[in-house]
Amino acid sequence: MTDQAWWRDAVIYQIYPRSFKDNNGDGIGDLPGVTSRLDYLKTLGVGALWLSPFYRSPQADAGYDVADYRDVDPLFGTLADFDDLLSGAHDRGLRIIVDLVPNHTSSEHDWFKAAMAAGPNSRERARYMFRTGRGEHAEQPPNNWQSVFGGPAWTRVEGEDQWYLHLFDSSQPDLDWTNPEVREEFESVLRFWLDRGVDGFRVDVAHGMIKQEGLPDFEGDQSMIEGGNRGPMWDQDGVHEIYRAWHKVLDEYDGDRMMVAEAWVHPQERLARYVRPDEMQQAFNFDYLLTRWNSKALKQVIDTSIAQSASVGAVPTWVMSNHDGVRHPSRLGLADPGARPNGLTAQDPQPDEALGYRRARALIMLTLALPGSAYLYQGEELGLPDHTTMDSEYRQDPTFHRTQGREIGRDGCRVPLPWQADAPALGFGGEKTPWLPQPESYARYAVDQQEHDDTSMLSLYRQLLQLRQAHQLGRGEVEWQPVEQEAVLSLVNAGVRLVINLGDQTVPMPEGDVLVTSLPDNTFQDGIPANAAVWLRA
Incomplete structure (x- = not known):
């Protein structure tokens, strides 16, 4: 690693x-669909693409239940x-990061099928977390752990005293990372994709692979997000030994290969442990994602993120969705x-779509003005809202089904992208209905409706990304500027001054040449409007 490693900014x-894009017309996006839009992504101005899982899988959890880590599922294409x-x-100068899912496999993985066939105390079962149940007849789970997706985190093997652990769906059995065979297998998987030329890995549930010895009961909040690093199933010190070993594997390859942790860990001091010099290169900054629309809270999370990353020689990341x-x-x-509700339905109070869109335009201006690395979620460059009125019959998230609909789940943010307003499926694919329904509102967000509109969200993203690169904002430093209004944040970074107004009243515009505004320029004649932002030459 050098200070000039590509991933640092x-x-x-x-x-x-x-x-993303359905190339063969079956209603599901695929890898050739991504390839067909590489020029769009290059023009957008991003430097790398992270692909969510495309591996061979029964798709019980949209591919996060992997049956073969070395092959592409036919849904998405071929190797x-x-x-x-x-x-x-x-x-095109774009890097590729692939998703790695090491906490669990699919129940259809050859290893798990062999474990079920082999029986208790076998080498095959030792790769997973099988335990004897409690009670006179082993009728109770081995402990009180709950699944992130709802219900118990244990499933009993039919006709046996043994149960297996699954922190997620019952089709996603947890691996036992104290087993050297598991560690050897995943180092081999890393090398398989590194040999093909991938530039990095996003590591799913990076804080969950090691469980506290003895698997004790826990009475606190066991959810992955709210629970964070609380409980014997999360953020155990043993995970860091794994990442130090993986770091050595990546060091065998040229090109500054990288890893980024999905670790819902609090506080930031704990998260910084994942990005020490001999472990991962980045960790998602979920504290930033979870921060409310509040100037004081945003400033605090920015300062803390920068300081904690710097304490271990790492860079902060910024993610909104x-x-x-x-x-x-x-x-x-x-x-x-x-x-951050866990999904929205037509029965819930509906968001103010116009206000949310306006605030999103301002927030990306803050986000891209910060040093470090930023992550964008497909469609946010179009300003896409969630599908907040999707009928229950279409929902596929295991969270929705395991909780009998009490938790709505994540389908609303996973709706296929709109490419062309007047085409079937909004240009996502062919005539076939997409795997999740698109709301009518998506037509006005379609790429072809924004492509040549200088006031569109897509144009704003392109402009900001171009300026960010030109000014090297990702390699700069934050210098906060004094403000008179509590709802305002102002910072200078590498010759650019950002001012964001999170309040509901217009505030004075500082002096300086305007580089870009979050709303059309004529709305800034009397100052910076409510829920708006500006970049000026510092």
Whole structure:
């Protein structure tokens, strides 16, 4: 690693393959669909693409239940299609990051099928977390742990005293990472994709692979997000030994290969442990994603993130949305702006779509003005809201089904992208209905409606990304500027001054040449309007 490693200031675009672009017309996005839009992504101005899982899988959890880590699921194409995508991306100067899912496999993975066939105390079962149940007849789970998706985290093997652990769906059995065979297998998987030329890995549930010895009961909040690093199933010190070993594997390859942790860990001091010099290169900054629309809270999380990353020689990351939560334009339009409900339905209070969109335009200006690396979720450059009125019959998230609909789940943020307003499926694919329904509102957000509109969200993203690169904002430093209004934040970074007004009243505009505004220029004649932002030459 050097200070010039590409990932230190990269803007990385998350692609959820089944919802990005459908090339073969079956209603599900695929890898050739991604390849067909590489020029769009290059023009957008991002530097790397993160692909959510495309591996062979029964798709019980949209591909996060992996049956074969070394193959592409036929839904998405072939290994040759992946190689074409990788080659096409590299030809355009775009890096490729792939998702790695090491906490659990699919129940259809050869290892788990062998474990079920082999029986108790076998080498095959030792790769997973099988335990004897409690009670006179082993009728109770081995402990009180709950699944992130709802219900018990244990499933009993039919006709046996043994149960197996699954922190997620019952089709996603947890691996036992104290087993050397598991560690050897995943180092081999890393090398398989590194040999093909991938530039990095996003590590799913990076804080969950090691469980406290003895698997004790826990009475606190066991949820992955709210629970964070609380409980014997999360953020155990043993995970860091794994990442130190993986770091050595990546060091065998040239090109500054990288890893980014999905670790819902609090506080930031704990998160910084994942990005020490001999572990991962980045960790998602979920504290930033979870911060409400509040100037004081945003300043605090920015300062803390920068300081804690710097304490271990790492860089902060900034993320506003991903495939696991309500899209930020919808969250910012809620009565409690920035709150993070687990999905929205037609029966819930609906977000103010226009207000959320306006705030999202301002928030990306703050986000891209910060040093470090930024992650964008597909469609946010279009300003896409969540599908907040999807009928229950279409929902596929295991969270929805395991909780009998009490938890709505993540389908609303995973809806296929709109490319062309007047085409079937809004240009996502062919005539076949997409795997999730698109709301009518998506037509006005379609790429072809924004492509040549200088006031569109897409144009704003392109302009900001171009300026960010030109001024090297990702390699700069934050210098906060004094402000008179509590709802205002102002900072200078590498010759650019950002001012964002999170309040509901217009505030004075500082002196300086305007580089870009979050709303059309004529709305800034009397100052910076409510819920708006500006970049000026510092």
